[in-house]
Amino acid sequence: MSAISFGDMAASLRNMRMTAQVKQDLDRYNYEVASGEKYDLAEAVSGDFAPLASIERALRTLSSYDTAIQEASLFATAMQTSFESVSTHVEELSSTLMTASTNADATSVSVAASDARTRFDAVVSTLNTRIGDRSLLSGTATGKTSLISADDMMADLLTAVSGATTVEDVGIIVDDWFMSAGGGYETVAYQGSANALSPFSLGEDETVRMDITALDEAVRETLKGLALASLVDEGVFENDVSAQASLLRSSGEALMGAQSGLADLQARVGSVEARIEEASLANTAMTYSYETAKSEIISADAYESASMLTQTETQLQLMYTLTARMSQLSLADYL
Template sequence: MTAISYGDMGASLRNMRLITQVKQDLDKYSYEVSSGQKQDLGAAVSGDFTPLASIERSLRTLESYDVAIQEANLFATSMQTTFGAISSHVADLSSTLLTSSTNGDATSISVAAQDARTRFDAVVSGLNTRIGDRSLFSGTATSKTALIPAEDMLTDLQTAVAGATTAADVEAIVDDWFMSAGGGYETLAYQGSDNALSPFSLGENESVRLGITAKDDAIRQTLKGLALASLVEEGVFASDLSEQASLMRSAGETLMGSQAGMADLQARVGTVEARIEDANLSNSSMTYAFETAKSEIISSDPYKAASLLTQTETQLELVYTLTAHMSRLSLSDYI
C-alpha cells in the first residue's frame, strides 16, 4: 500500500493552523475563567439576542426606579427627622412655658422666653432644610427657602402688636398673622409654592406623594406658639409681668394643642416611608431575579472553563514541543 504523507510545506501550514486554533481556544478559555462570562454570546443565545436585550432593558428600568426610590426615601427620612426634632422642642418647651406662667416671677418668665426664642430659630431652620439644591418644605418651588428667618418674622410681628394693650389682643393679632388666609405668614413668611411636590415614581404603577409644606396648619400652629413666647423675649409688655405671664400661658397651651397635629404629620410621613420600603424590597427582588436570568445566559461554567484552559495549555505545549523537535531534524542525522 502506498503511504500518503504531507510535504514539508503542507506540514508547516497544518502546524500553523493548529497553533492558531489552539491559541484562539487559549484566549477564549482564559477570558471565560477571568471574567466568568462566555466569550461567544452569539453561540450562547443561538443567535437570538431578544431575551437578553429584554432583560437588559428591564434592569435599566429598575435601576432608574431605584434612583427615584432612594430620592424619595431621603426626602421622607429628612421630613421625619425634622418633625421629630420639632416635636421634641414642643414637648420640652410647652410645660416650661406653663410653669413659668404659673410662677409669674420675672426670672422664670425671662428664662422660658429665652428658651422659646432659641427654639423658634431652631424650628425655622429645620423647616428650611434643603436636600442638595432642593428645599424640603417649599412644595414645587424647591429652589426657594421655605421660610424667611425667624428674626424677620418677629420684627414684623412686633410692628403688628405695637398698639396692643393686653395679652389677649396680642394673641389675636399673632393668630391672625399666622393662621388667616392672606395673613402675614402667607404673604411674608412663607416663600414656597402652594403646590405640593410632584409624586415620586417607585415602580411601573407605584408612586408616593410627600405633600407637606411649611403652610400646613400644624406647622403654623407650632410657629405661632413659639412666636408668642418669643415676643416676650423681644420686649413685649416688658413692664407688665402679669400680661407676660398670660402670653406665656397662651404660648404653652398653643404648643400643647399643636402636638396632635405634629403627630399626624409624622404618621403621614411614616405611612409613606413604609410604602417606600416595600417598593425598595420589591425592586431589589426583581433586580435579583433579572440578574440571575442574565447570569444564566452569559455566565460560563468556571470548572469546565478552567479544565478546558488546562487542556488547551497542555495541547499548546505539546504542539510547540513537536514543532521544535521536527525543526531539529536533518539528513545528517540519518547518515
C-alpha cells in the same frame, strides 16, 4: 503499498493552523474563567438575542426606578427627621413655659422666654432644611427656602403687635398673622408654592405623594406658639411680669395643642416611608430575578472552563515542544 505523507510546506501550514486554533481556544477559556461569562454569546443564545435584550431593558428600567426610590427615601427621611426635631423642641418647651407661667417671677419668665426665642430660631431653620438643591417644605417651588429668617419674621410680628395693650389683643393679632388666609404668614413668611410637590415615581404605575408644605396647619400652630413666647423675649409687656407670664401660658397651651398635629404629620410621612420601603424591596426582588435569568443565559460553567483552559494550555505547550524538536532535525543526524 506506499504511504502518503505531508510535504514540508503542507505540514508547516497545518501546524500554524492548529496553533492558531489552540491560541483562540486559550483566549476563549481565559475569558470565561476571568469573567464568568460565555465567550460566544451568539452561540449561547442560538443567534436569538431578543430574550437577552428584553432582560437588559427590564434591568435598565428597574435601575432608573431604584434611583427614584432612593431619592424619595432620602426626601422622606429628611422630612421625618425635621418633624421629629421640631416635635422635640415643642414637647420640651411647652412644659417649661407652663411652669414659668405658674411661677410668674421675673427670672423664670425671662429664662423661659429666652429659651423660646432660641428654639424659635432652631425650628425655623429646621423647617428650611434642603436636600441638595431642593427645599423640603416649599411645595413645587423647591428652589426657594420655605420661610424667611426667624429674625425677619419676629420683626414683622413686633410691628403687628406694637399697638396691642392686652395679652388677649396680642394673642388675637398673632393668631390672625399665622392662621388667617392672606395673613402675614402667607404673604410675608412663607416663600414656597401653594402647589404640592409632584409625586415620586416608585415603579410602573406606582407613585407616592409627599405633599406637606410649611403652609400646613400644624406647622403654623407650632410657629404661632413659639412666636408668642418669643415676643416676651423681644420686650413685649416688658414692665408687666404678670402679662408676660400670661403670654407664656398662652404660648405653652398653643404648643401643647400643636403636638397632636405634628404627630399626624410624622404619621403621614411614616406611611410614605413604609410604601417606599415596600417598593424598594419589590424592586430589589425583581432585579434579582432578572439578574438570575440573565446569568443563566450568559454565564459559563466555571469548572468546565477551568478544565478546558488547563487542557488547552497543555496542548499548546506540547505543540511548542514538538515544533522545537522538529526544528533541530538535520540530515547529519541520520548519516
